Amino acid sequence: MKSSTVIILDNGASTIKAGVVGVHNTDPRVITNAIVRSKGDKGTYIGHELDKCRDFSSLHYRLPFEKGYLTDWDAEKAIWDGLFSHEVLAVNTAESSLLITEPYFNLPNIQDVYDQFVFEEYDFQSYYRCAPAIQTWLLAASLIPYGKLYARPGLPAPDCMLVVDSGFSFTHVVPILNGEIVWNAVKRIDVGGKLLTNQLKELASFRQWNMMDETHIVNNIKEKCCYVSTDFTQDMETSHLNPRSNSIVQEYILPDFSLNRPGRIRRRDEPLEGQAQVMYMNNERFTVPEIMFRPDDIGLEQSGIASTVAQSVALLPEDLQGMFWAHIGLIGGNAKFPGFRERLESELRALAPVDCEPAIYSSKDPILESYRSGVAFAKKHAFTQQAVTRAEYLEIGSNASRRKFRDWKPASVDASKEPEQASRKGPTRPQRGTRDNSPPPARKTSKDKGKGRATTRR
Amino acid sequence: MPPRRQPQRQTQVAASYLDPEVIAKRRRRHLDELERSNYAEPSASLAGIEEDEDAPAGRSVKGKARQFVISDKREWPGMPKKKSSHSVRTAVLYKKNLEKLIDESGIANYPPEAPTYLSAVASPPREPPRLICSVCGYWGKYKCRKCAMPYCDLNCEGVHNETRCERRVM
Ligand SMILES: [Zn+2]
Ligand SMILES: [Zn+2]
Numbered sequence: 349m350k351s352s353t354v355i356i357l358d359n360g361a362s363t364i365k366a367g368v369v370g371v372h373n374t375d376p377r378v379i380t381n382a383i384v385r386s387k388g389d390k391g392t393y394i395g396h397e398l399d400k401c402r403d404f405s406s407l408h409y410r411l412p413f414e415k416g417y418l419t420d421w422d423a424e425k426a427i428w429d430g431l432f433s434h435e436v437l438a439v440n441t442a443e444s445s446l447l448i449t450e451p452y453f454n455l456p457n458i459q460d461v462y463d464q465f466v467f468e469e470y471d472f473q474s475y476y477r478c479a480p481a482i483q484t485w486l487l488a489a490s491l492i493p494y495g496k497l498y499a500r501p502g503l504p505a506p507d508c509m510l511v512v513d514s515g516f517s518f519t520h521v522v523p524i525l526n527g528e529i530v531w532n533a534v535k536r537i538d539v540g541g542k543l544l545t546n547q548l549k550e551l552a553s554f555r556q557w558n559m560m561d562e563t564h565i566v567n568n569i570k571e572k573c574c575y576v577s578t579d580f581t582q583d584m585e586t587s588h589l590n591p592r593s594n595s596i597v598q599e600y601i602l603p604d605f606s607l608n609r610p611g612r613i614r615r616r617d618e619p620l621e622g623q624a625q626v627m628y629m630n631n632e633r634f635t636v637p638e639i640m641f642r643p644d645d646i647g648l649e650q651s652g653i654a655s656t657v658a659q660s661v662a663l664l665p666e667d668l669q670g671m672f673w674a675h676i677g678l679i680g681g682n683a684k685f686p687g688f689r690e691r692l693e694s695e696l697r698a699l700a701p702v703d704c705e706p707a708i709y710s711s712k713d714p715i716l717e718s719y720r721s722g723v724a725f726a727k728k729h730a731f732t733q734q735a736v737t738r739a740e741y742l743e744i745g746s747n748a749s750r751r752k753f754r755d756w757k758p759a760s761v762d763a764s765k766e767p768e769q770a771s772r773k774g775p776t777r778p779q780r781g782t783r784d785n786s787p788p789p790a791r792k793t794s795k796d797k798g799k800g801r802a803t804t805r806r
Numbered sequence: 807m808p809p810r811r812q813p814q815r816q817t818q819v820a821a822s823y824l825d826p827e828v829i830a831k832r833r834r835r836h837l838d839e840l841e842r843s844n845y846a847e848p849s850a851s852l853a854g855i856e857e858d859e860d861a862p863a864g865r866s867v868k869g870k871a872r873q874f875v876i877s878d879k880r881e882w883p884g885m886p887k888k889k890s891s892h893s894v895r896t897a898v899l900y901k902k903n904l905e906k907l908i909d910e911s912g913i914a915n916y917p918p919e920a921p922t923y924l925s926a927v928a929s930p931p932r933e934p935p936r937l938i939c940s941v942c943g944y945w946g947k948y949k950c951r952k953c954a955m956p957y958c959d960l961n962c963e964g965v966h967n968e969t970r971c972e973r974r975v976m
Contacts, residue, residue, distance in 0.1 A: 382843075383876060394880060408844055409843045409844055410843070411843045414903060414904045415841055415904050417904050417907070419901060419902065419903060419904055419907060420901055421894075421897040421898050421901070422872065422875055422876055422877050422898045422901065423876065423877070425877035425894075425898055426876050426877035426879075426880060429880065429885055430880070432884075432885060433882030433884045433885045434882070434883040435882060435883065435884075438884055452926070453921070453922060453923040455907055455911040455913065455923065456911055456912075456913075457907060457910055457911045458911075461893070461897045464893040464894050464897065465894060465897070468890070468891035468893060468894050469888075469890055469891065469894045520926075531921045532919075532921045534921060534926050535926055535927070535928050536923075536926045536927055536928060537927075537928045538837075538927070542840075542841065542843075543841060546839070546840040546841075546842070546845045547840060549845065550840075550845075551943070554941075554969075554970070555941075555942070555943075560845065560846040561844075563843075563844065563845075584944060584945060587943075587944075588944045591942075630943075631942075631943040631944070635938070635943050642931070642936065643928075643931070644931045644933075644935045644936075645935075645936060645938060646836075646837070646840070647833040647836070647837065647935075648837055649930045649931065650927065650928040650929070650930065650931065651929055651930065651931045651932070652931065655928075655931070655932070656928040659928065659929060756921055756922070758916060758917060758919075758920035758921075
């Protein structure tokens, strides 16, 4: 197939990161993957149109994803239509190829619908579908090693890598061996940015202002104020003594959309204007992200990130486990919480065998990593080889992608494939292309403004 | 891989008046609420909104098409108008919730050694749960005997009794 336009679509449950290879190589368009209705201005905004919204109070969200999986195709189609149109990417899909991400362990019946949309609705020439940890060895090269110098622009990426992908819907621990996901060691924690925002909404509403309808505002507060504690016990004491004045508490001035004034953290000694409404962020700052490390704090009986990493590594070939400990990469929006890496590192130190030094690689833009590695992959010959073409689809339907996109499904279920064991061969270079499956990224990049539509509760 | 163990829940002092089953059920309900797109109390009133995607599980359409299809309502510059295929039309018109899709996917019948969405879930924690005051967020030393939610002192107990008791169990 001749070279055509290649579109990368990292289809996250919160935001879509999309662009055209050669045009948006590092900076994709980031649009909200939702249809949003503003009660303030009565407008309905589809995906990218949210840029036009001016009143972010009481936004109602219709999300195409439910618990990380695409279930509302009407909404998604409306958003994709806008995305491909002249208003955003301005591409002719019938003359383009597509690389799209899907959640880890995407369901086979949902995968068929992806195929149908790609070929029957948008008539793409060819496409490749995989999890966000796409071509992770490429991605690995782009992550910044922390505290270690052996990292390496230009050096080949490691054969063993363990990606912690913490996004909007959930958090996955994804080991990758020689460029392939080791599916039987992939683990999921049902905590993502959406749950954290909802938890903060609930705490704030119970303790201070009724913010139950203010997802957008509370999400902004979460992004600006919350952090992962590196000493939870100490922070509990610090915040407890005087809840209105201590080294942790912040005052967040709620936005006022009627005055076009965004929300923000109050500066020290800053005078407050008359009607400004202030929300105190005290232990809320760290008890909310804490749920990623202790899901049982809200009664969710799942291990936190660090022990889940340990569980996953324990399922990997023994002689390679040290290599996995040494190459842990962070992607997804929750990796942006200050303290996330430090906390994970200190917990992992306690869990790793004595002779292993956990090393964590992080990125300045954990939300964009998956998109960028997608761009790198799309430029490779492997992409053209492994993509399913429209002709193949027209001939054998979704069997084409079942054959070509290797993912988590066992061969016994998918008759067209040889059984594949979690193969472990010494440290060989990755030879085949990537294939995975995967979930959505995390947070919203949202502007904030909004009427402090707040009623006092107690 | 260490053996999976159920977390050792400390049995709290006083016997709850509430059946642990009920408590567990409420906890699950709360966790479901935290997954909602528009989580408001009481459940969202959606005046005029196209579709309540937050409808409780199980409400999936049974052969009844959506009345309002938002993707039909918009024309975008540069997007040719086209007639969708039968499969695409079906996906747009008949929404199924995740629970139903998981059910229909058959992954529950995959061989036990095959990794799936269902098997990938992280195992239960090994540490005992911490008690955190449901009112102020500090350590909760006590548990409400009626509803099992933790609180830290008399003051928070009072607030709990007045506002939250039995509304939900953490
Ligand atoms: Zn308290
Ligand atoms: Zn109670």
